Amino acid sequence: MRHLLSTADLSRADAVALLDTAEAMAQTQSRTIKKLPALRGLTIVNLFFEDSTRTRISFEAAAKRLSADVINFSAKGSSVSKGESLKDTAQTLRAIGADAVVVRHPASGAPHRLAHAGWIDTPVVNAGDGMHQHPTQALLDAFTLRRHLSGGEGDLAGRHVVVVGDVLHSRVARSNVDLLATLGARVTLVAPPTLLPIGVGAWRCEVSSDLDAALVGDVQGEVDAVMMLRVQRERMTSGFFPSEREYARRYGLDAARVDRLPPHALVLHPGPMNRGLEISAEAADSPRSTVVEQVANGVSVRMAVLYTLLAGDLAGEGVA
């Protein structure tokens, strides 16, 4: 694996190996001394063209726990609005001597260009690009699901995950559909038709606009997890749905809907949450909610990704 740009690029074996490595990383994080020497002497640049404190801190923590040096490069807004091109920025990174670049960008495909345009020759990790992909988020979601549903081993074959919300604009949804399907899970997307992309029928999932029907499950298997997507408030005024109240009523996860889930089913959310819109306070704070655990798992998963890209594919070497 040279870069991590999209979960669609991962084979089942790649994905399971990353999750296994993340598991090994997680074991080290319960120690008093959490730091590992694996990436000592290497420089990782967090190149963030849009704000994301949570993701940047998570990558920074992951890199530092592997003993890498971290440079945080915040380039808020698009590179074009700054007057400097992505290519110029990339060449600056090359001059600095970066060993890997973690890039967050509002434009879909920007990490792909960075990896393949010949501007730099270091590994590129996509930390979220436009409406395209957020592969480490999907990996941490899968890691969380695997721990609860499959004992922290293997894949997610036979599990059923319902993903609810603004699929159209969601890189989290795209990443999860690709990864969960690769891991053998059944995925159902639920959204109002205005928030489902034209072409979604070609994805490896089922699609519904009826949340209650989707949560009931069917003969193919009951629901094992509900993943709520954040609704961006600006969508409210763009006519994608009539009102916040109607959205919450039709697509929000409230206590009543949580109560109808099977006892083992989990509630996931990538955060930050809009309480009262896509998720009620009761659902967000219920024992089924893995929101806080997802944040912690994010560090382990990102450690696994950086380790795999920069130190080799072998879980355990210098880790356990």
Place this chain on the structure above:
Amino acid sequence: MSGHLIRSASPLGGERTDLLVRDGVIVALGADAAAQAGSGDVRVDADGLVALPGLVDLHTHLREPGREDTETVESGTRAAAAGGFTAVHAMANTAPVADTAGVVEQVWRLGRDAGWADVRPVGAVTVGLAGERLAELGAMATSAAAVRVFSDDGKCVWDPVLMRRALEYTRAFDGVVAQHAQEPRLTVDAQMHEGVVSAEIGLTGWPAVAEEAIIARDVLLAEHVGGRLHVQHLSTAGSVEIIRWAKARGIAVTAEATPHHLLLTDETARTYDPVYKVNPPLRTAEDVEAVRAGLADGTIDVVATDHAPHAVQDKDCEWAAAAFGMTGLETCLSVVQQVMVEDGAFTWADVARVLSHTPARIGRVTDHGRPIAVGEPANLVLIDPAARRTVDPRVQETASRNSPFAGRELPGQVRWTFLRGRATIADGVAVPHADATGARA
């Protein structure tokens, strides 16, 4: 004055014959040509070459005035000559916009002075392409540039009242309104064709219906007021159907397809390489098939290049930041050969129809798109259909490098282009105006 004796060419791919060209005119064909040729006439060995009337492009961006870093009238028309064109229509979205008699005359004169191809400026429909009020269409029509094609290309004349007025007003001087069909509200932030690929790779979609809705509206407006409508760079199967319906109804509408919409699909966007970013976007394989079929059955009248040169920095970046557009003058004929001639849908006479006769007729370019016959203007192109070449933008004549066909092997090669009897391309090499005989040492 010496001329050219073109030996053993195949006009429209037919029987081999000789042509004698003197003083800008075809003066003899067949045995008469050789008999009348003198020692001063340059001999051109055209054995195996197909002769077509010089190509006419209805849709070229020459970028001058304003963006001479990407193309000038001189470099763009030199590229046109290299592609076999003897006349091009220069789009109005320059800086300043070609919305006055002064600007269109400037562009026309630059073309005349460069001498590579006749430049027919396209006048803007609305002042500054702003879509708010009509430009002085009549002044442009009666200027030295004699504008007959009007377009806000790059932008759609969205306001139906303005579009109606433009279609009505241009009737006074036999003009045609060339529409860039793009419903603006349906294409806010659009980056590529809306469909399976855009959904997967997360680029905002440009739905087919945004093109089709405007075309449907405009053909009905053209019918209502009796104006001449030309639909630019048609790209969807639905658009082809609408044009087919409109023509069956007798509406005065013509349509163009670009080479890239005849060959490339939205699958190219998976590379995120902005060289494939174009407006309207590359569509699906089904759309490409429909456009080819529409061209084959005459629903689509012409092939136009939409040659859109861009600076390196405007393409060597992330997709969303990149400019729309791709070059096309020097690859157009090869693409048409590949997708239409080599699969049997077209004869060379059909190529002449869609790339010369009909665009000249639509643009009212009287000296071009003429038959290859004695007494006709000697605007000609000689093509080697057996040649194959790998497209290398670094050696093209255009000042820009954004060819979507870079690295692709295409058939056919322009060997000679004659503008009023003067070789602008001689044996594959551009011949500057001052050394125009094309004689080889």
